[in-house]
Amino acid sequence: MAESESPDRGPAPAPRRSRPRRYGYSYGPYTGGPDPLAPPVDLRTALDRIGQDVMEGSSPQQALRELLRRGMPGRTGLDELSRRVWQQRRRLQKDNRLDGTLREVRELLAQALDAERDVLARQDSDDARFRELQLDALPSDTGGAVRELGSYDWQSSDARQAFEQIRDLLGREMLDQRFAGMKQAMQQATPEDVARIREMLDDLNQLLSDHAEGTDTPEQFAQFMRQHGQFFPENPGGVDELVDVLAARSAAAQRMMASMTPEQRAELMELSQQAFGDPRLSQALSQLDGHLRGLRPGEDWDGSSRFSGDNPMGLGEGTRALEQLGRLDALSEQLAQSHPGARLDDIDLDALEAELGPQARIDARQLAELERQLRDRGFLERGEDGSLRLSPRALRRLGESALRDVADRVAARTGERDTRRSGAAGDPTGATRPWAFGDTESWSVPRTLLNAQLRRAGGDTHRLDVSDVEVVETEQRTRAVVALCVDTSWSMVQDGRWVPMKRTALALHQLISTRFRGDALQLITFGRHAEKVELAELVGLEGAYVQGTNLHHALLLAGEHLRRHPDAEPVVLVVTDGEPTAHLEPDGTPEFHYPPEPETLRATVSELDRLSARRASISFFVLGDDPRLAIFMDRLARRCGGRVVVPDLDGLGAEVVADYLRTRRKA
Template sequence: MADQALPPDPARRNRPPGRYAYGPYVDGPDPLAPPVDLRAAIDRIGREVMEGSTPARALRELLRQGMPERTGLDELTRQAYEKRRKLQRETNLDGTLREVRELLAQALDAERDSLARQDSDDARFRELQLSALPSDTGGAVRELAEYDWQSAEARAAYEQIRDLLGREMLDQRFAGMKQAMEQATDQDVEQIRAMLDDLNALLAAHASGQDTAEQFASFMAEHGEFFPENPSTTDELVDILAARSAAAQRMLNSMTPEQRADLAELSQQAFGDPRLAQALEQLDGQLQGLRPGEDWSGSGRFRGQDPMGMGEATRSLEELGRLDDLAEQLGQSYAGARLDDIDLESLESLLGKQARVDAQALAELERQLQQEGLFSRAPDGSLQLSPKALRRLGESALRDVVESLGGRRGERQTRRSGAAGEPTGASRPWAYGDTEAWNVPRTLLNATVRRAGGDTRRLDVTDVEVVETEQRTRAAVALCVDTSWSMVQDGRWVPMKQTALALHQLISTRFRGDDLAVIGFGRHARKLELGELVGLEGAYEQGTNLHHALLLAGQHLRRHPDATPVVLVITDGEPTAHLEADGHASFSYPPEPETLAATVDELDRLTATRAAITFFVLGDDPRLVRFLDGLARRCGGRVVAPTLDGLGADVVADYLSRRH
């Protein structure tokens, strides 16, 4: 990118005007990233819908799985869970307890060494005191609170325990406190206690419903250094502290009962004064009352070898909570979920910048699909494919069919000059009886050329050329598609729908004078609009009512007596149902004679219209093939046995050739 895309660089200020430098793009979406492939996206969504999904589910599935060069929500969710597992797999929570045990052992060893060098009853008595200490770490530290250390080294190690506990407990609630209190003096500790007392007073007033704006401002003016997040209201302060306090509670929940008991004992020794633990306990209680919606009861299993201190462990539990929240946002499995719900800053901080870019790309894909008008609302409020989306699906289906056709040709039109029709782009000399419009430029050019040869006539009948047109035949087409359960069961459902889409697209864009009716037949038959067919779900209903389908096809053809009649039937089963006089569909398997007779009678009526009829038989049922062969011989039609991949090409090619 040019200069404006580069981060600030002092050297660039001295660059001569008009000179450019190129480097990695920073800040914002990559302008060189490949554009969103909306055609591929709508093809994916359309296929899902044709397989029985709703448009809303299909869109969610697209966003979950992603597209080539577009990471999906599932992959981002996997990354969140993998980071969670790694954190739990590599670390454990007993870092503070381990460090306390090491310092305690160091203090006791130094004290025993010092006592061993003393030859006195007092030294022996002290040795007995040390050997009678409780076995648990917390109890031993508590018992030694009043012990008069003889070794300076031992006393220093014991004081380190108290300082460590105080710093760790503060680090759980206040970011960076462990490092800030490394060389804490008594005055520093007293300042912390004062801050906690003021904080508890502020939260108590807030919990009672008082207006704490002035109290909050005074608190931040005096103690703001402890809150680098710089909250602007009491509520913001409560949110920050409650998240950490809940994480500290989850850390305790994750420990063994013995570890929790040790920490409870040890907390009373923080900085050598139980008042700190009491103030923090009061703070936790108030925060839990103010923010009961935080996760105070959760826990996690940490089974790694890398020990963490209390503050670090609390931040890890806080990070686990953020990862869980992020995974829920990415999962989009709750009611009313939207991609806008994803916290992009949290996503970037937890999974990296690329994860944020991927989420933004998915949101942009969703926005463009909405902006392109590919979805509309049904009367019941549900999402459905718009006519524009159906046209795009038809274009894709027709493109696939054309590629499959290869060298096959289907001539569909007859041409004769002088008849009313559509211009071909060419012209010809006028002949007696022609009624087409003159081609004025060609006519004037002919006159100019003739006069240049010496002929003085301004215009002659021999100069006139007329626009050549082509006569196009018009067809009424009935596409009868089997919608029985076997079509779904045997994987023929989507190819059937794609075939109908391709034929509809061809007729609606190239042969607009033709009239197509799509008729679906299962137990009953009915005319289907294109959107209805695309979203049609397979129903477990027995019956293949070809009789009813041919009846509706005949009605469609008779409404267009001046058009060439074409009937195309796609089926994978024998007729097993027929329509009774009262409109009831009678089903029987194997087919009963009445069903076969009704089907043949309706075929005879179609034959009387001189319709061109083709049966496309799917599967390898020999009885069906024999039956359709008999029907084709009876009506002068034909039977085609396409593969599923070639169904669309065979139907379109047959339409182009049979509609003369």
């Protein structure tokens, strides 16, 4: 049997040839979202700004927050978004007022009284005169007058209609405060409609009461929604969702009442009893507010806002205005990023777009993307204590920037150009040798391929074998062991020398770690005492008001570093702006005196002599224009055969790097 045949179905059908798939593109209008033509996030500029703030004393977390707050060229920051939110809030309060319902009730009341008096004036009877006395004796406040007229037998049909409009208006406004769209839905309310509203409120209060006690059931909620769902266009999925919607509006209604004057508040409380001519509606709404306040105590129930504009708003409009103010306040808090653990992802983009437009949403999303990329690409990382810090990758980026600036200055001064030569371990001699385990020299490709061909000509079938490899022979370059001692006394901070000092350390560290990898660099800070530090520690070091310039201790630590590398060329670079005013006692405690005491000077000079005995190249970079300091440093340099350089702040890094390179070339 042929392989293509089946014992039951006969020969298998021939395979169908599939038609080649055609790929095409469709184009349509831009429908929102990130701008596809927007420039990418400039992480280098962002990192430079963060690094600058960190070097000035900010923590990485503060620096990141400051960057997001200020924004970047072409990127709106949180401050600008917050300003626009504040403007929207101010405009809402400045343009509107909350007494719209009271004004409308007063106008309708005046219409009713004028129409009634007009009819009574045309009647010549004692009853007409008695009714006129009744109208004249009405309370002066609107709420009391409407209450008294609740049982009045109107003689004018126009007056009766205006008075019924007052009751209808109050009912619709009070419902509109709590239920969206109710004012329009109840515009031609019949007694049956009012009865249905009261029934819904009774059932709602019973549902919330059972929910507060934990005795409600899903079937009870489902039954409630089947019977009264038309009053809730939000279509909540459960009692909690229903409470969330109603509580936000109820709290806004309470804030609106608190924002009125005491007189306005008292009038409305009185008028509320006349809603639809039935005080039971006001009582049911008060009971609803009580349930909601108990279920959502975290809402802002007692706040208030001041409105001073000319546009009168009704109760429903005023409540929605207070809801909007609440959303604006929430946005302000989100944009402020002031609470612990705040992230830009916390910003409600839908609310931001609703208040400020679609561009605000894009701006906030771009800032969030910038924050996310800084974290995801490894520029910021969490320390063991949970704090944010610059990662080694970020420090390399900052070092590249600092070194680039320094290289430009050095090139401008000497006519040299930046080169890309790496700091290999040695110079080629022109010879090659077989590779041995541990060799790091480059392969000699021609010799390696030649060896492989000769071996294969002898019958070996391997295309390439480790025995074929030959490396370029080099001669060892001179290594350098470098101690960069930087002054961290308060005067460095006070006189604006703090950041230039840190950028100098960044540039030197970047140069050595990328081009002279065999050199050993140690960073040493000295104030009241000296300390060996890593680059990240120095970059993030905050200035502190501590007196003392303990050059003795710094030179002592520099000597320890030099002794650990006896085969390297010793280089000591000192950046300072003051005379030695502190030294280390035999028990290890720092001793400070100003003016400097002879003991401090003797200890410093003694340690300098020890470094000179090791034939270390020592250079002093003196900041400031203190003549006493210049004389002292000149004497130190003469004693150790070193150099004194007096750079300006902008040229400090270039001078230090150039001096290091000069020392290596001499070696």
